[in-house]
Amino acid sequence: MRFRAKIVDLGCLNHFTRVSNTISKLAKTCTLRLSPDKLYFILSDKVANGGVSMWCELGQGNFFDEFQMEGVAADHNEIYLELTPENLSRALKTAQNAKTVKIKLTNKHCPCLTVAVELPSLSSSSRIVTHDIPVGVIPRKLWTDFREPTVPDFDxxxxxxxxxxxxxxxxxxxxxxxxxxxxxxxxxxxxxxxxxxxxxxxxxxxxxxxxxxxxxxxxxxxxxxxxxxxxxxxxxxxxxxxxxxxxxxxxxxxxxxxxxxxxxxxxxxxxxxxxxxxxx
Structure with a gap:
C-alpha cells in the first residue's frame, strides 16, 4: 500500500487548500478515500440518527502534478484513511508560497500522511517544512460503510x-x-x-x-x-x-x-x- 503526490502549480495548491479548509469546517474527523483518478472526503454519520453526511469528490488530475498509488490489492486499488481534516488544513496553511508540496503515506510510529512543504529561500538551498499527520488505515471489510450516499426521490x-x-x-x-x-x-x-x-x-x-x-x-x-x-x-x-x-x-x-x-x-x-x- 503506497501513496505519494506532488503539487507544483500555485493555483492548484491554493484551490486544494480551500477545499481542505472547507472540509475542516464541516467535519472533525472524516474518511479520505484515495483511488487512481479521484480523492474523496467522506463523512458518514448516520442520517437516520440525526447526523449529517458529506461526500466531497475531487478529480486528482486537476490538482496534482504527480500522483502515484498502490491500493491494498490489485482488484481493490484504493486506500481508505481516517484523518482529522483540521490537521491537513493547518499543514497546507504553511504552504502559501511554496515551490512544491509533496504528500505521501508514511509509517512513523503510526501511519501518517506526511506533508513536505518546500519554501523559497534566499540561499541556494531550500527550506523544507514537514508535517506528519496521524491517520488510521480503514480495513477493507469496512469499506462498504463509506459508499456514496443515495439520494431519495426529492420533491x-x-x-x-x-x-x-x-x-x-x-x-x-x-x-x-x-x-x-x-x-x-x-x-x-x-x-x-x-x-x-x-x-x-x-x-x-x-x-x-x-x-x-x-x-x-x-x-x-x-x-x-x-x-x-x-x-x-x-x-x-x-x-x-x-x-x-x-x-x-x-x-x-x-x-x-x-x-x-x-x-x-x-x-x-x-x-x-x-x-x-x-x-x-
Missing part, C-alpha cells in the same frame, strides 16, 4: 441564492431559534422560516430557478406552487454555509418533504454534497 430541486446572503440571514435567525424551516417549490421560490411562541419570521427568495431535471424527476402530482419543506437544525445549516471556500459555479438544494435537505455545490473539478436530516 423539489432548486438553485440556491448567493451563499453569503443566505449565511447572513441564517446568522440572524440563529439568535431567535435552534431550528429553521427551509421550503421551496418548482417556481424558483425558496423561504427560510423560524417559528417560536413569540415570533414568526420568514425570508423570501424568488426567481432562483429550478434545474431542468427538477420538474421531470419530482413527484408528478406536485403542483409547481406547492412548497416542500423540512425543519432542520439551524447550527448544522450555518456550519455548512460558514465553511464554504469552494466558490461553486452552481449551488443546488434538494428537499424531500419532512425528511432531508440535500445540498450540492459544483465547481469545475470539485463536487460537494451535504445531507441534513429533518427534525421530527
Amino acid at each position: 423539489v430541486s432548486i438553485y440556491l441564492p448567493v451563499l453569503k446572503t443566505m449565511k447572513s440571514v441564517v446568522e440572524r435567525m440563529k439568535n431567535l431559534s435552534s431550528h429553521v424551516i427551509i421550503e421551496a417549490n418548482l417556481k424558483g421560490e425558496m423561504n427560510l422560516k423560524i417559528e417560536t411562541d413569540l415570533v414568526c419570521i420568514t425570508t423570501h427568495f424568488k426567481d432562483l430557478g429550478n434545474p431542468p431535471w427538477a420538474s421531470e424527476d419530482a413527484s408528478q402530482d406536485r403542483d409547481s406552487e406547492n412548497m416542500a419543506e423540512a425543519r432542520i437544525d439551524i447550527k448544522k445549516l450555518l456550519q455548512f454555509l460558514a465553511g464554504q471556500q469552494v466558490n461553486p459555479t452552481k449551488a443546488l438544494c434538494n428537499i424531500v418533504h419532512n425528511r432531508i435537505v440535500h445540498f450540492i455545490l459544483l465547481h469545475e473539478d470539485v463536487s460537494l454534497q451535504y445531507f441534513i436530516p429533518a427534525l421530527s
